[in-house]
Amino acid sequence: MDLDGKVALVTGGSLGIGTEISLDLARNGADVALTFRRHEKEAKAVVEQIKAMGRKTQEYKVDVSDFGAVQKLVKQVIDEFGHMDILISNAGMNWDGVIWKMTEEQWDAVINVDLKGTFNFIRAVAPTFREQKSGKIVNITSINGLRGKFGQTNYSAAKAGAIGLTKTVAKELGKYSVNVNAVAPGMILTDMFKELSEEFKQKAAEETVFNRLGQPEDIAHLVSFLCSEKAKHITGEVIKVDGGQYI
Template identity: 65%
Template sequence: MDLEGKNAIVTGASLGIGSAIALDLAKNGANVAINYRKHDTEANAICGQIAAMGRRGLAIRADVANFKDAQAMVETVVKEFGRVDILVNNAGVNRDAVIWKMTEEQWDEALAINLKGYFNYIRHVAPLFREQGSGKIVNVTSINGLRGKFGQSNYTAAKAGIIGLT
């Protein structure tokens, strides 16, 4: 796929699937803004790999569950790159526990990051995409959002919510 001149945001991109997505987008020509919450060394290393491909990489610390953090990140990307063409919502956490032992905090954190975080970024790029007349949103979810998994009711509820949101 040719993404030359396109600008992407990837949430949860300092490790794992998110970093692989960010690198693949850059390999295909996109500049990539990487969202991370804790892993700044890893996020900056991914940006270094993106730069080595001749693309622009931008690591931005932001809590996806925070509406204003998402807004600030999108605004920063527009300021630095000129526009946003692609959003990949990938950030996620597992806070596994059987429902009768799950704390309210475990439930809330899983839903805040895995579902509300996706809404937060969609909400801030959607007006840009409408104004530009184009834009792509990819929401990463899980098969568990379709069938559930024992000990992951919070995670699977969020992933099912992403399917509905998409």
């Protein structure tokens, strides 16, 4: 994939899927700005790997749910990198609980990060992408935003909301040659699931047709493709990467 000269901003690049997306975009030629909130050491380690590939890169601390901070950050990245071509809204969290026990705090936290965080970044890059008549946006959602998941009303609602957001922004920015897509992973082995039991992971693996769980690079390869000119006629899509877990 030829992403030479492109500038990408990846949210939540400090861990898991966001780290692998950042590395793969860089391997394909892009300069990469990545964000973190708590894992600064990990974010800096990703930046070092990207520097070793000869790309321009920098880590930025931001809470994706803070509208004002995100607008400021995007402006700073554009100033420092000179332009922006790619936004990957990947940062996310879960805080599970069945509906009869879910607190307002749990609901708000997940909606604010997983849904509002995606809005905050798209809102910040949209004027630039519209003006330059180009841009690629990829939102990392989840198969649980498509099918629902026991114990995840907040997370499933946020991820479903991000799908509606993706399709609407695809329509609004289409005439400015901006592609907007969503990737919906099934269960991928990252820190997000480090506390789950082996039994739970085995059950999730058995839901796939391959009897295995996905890896972060399974998501990253699709994201790099969606950001390339090879995917120029794909927009408003939600592409599952789940080993058939959904079917």
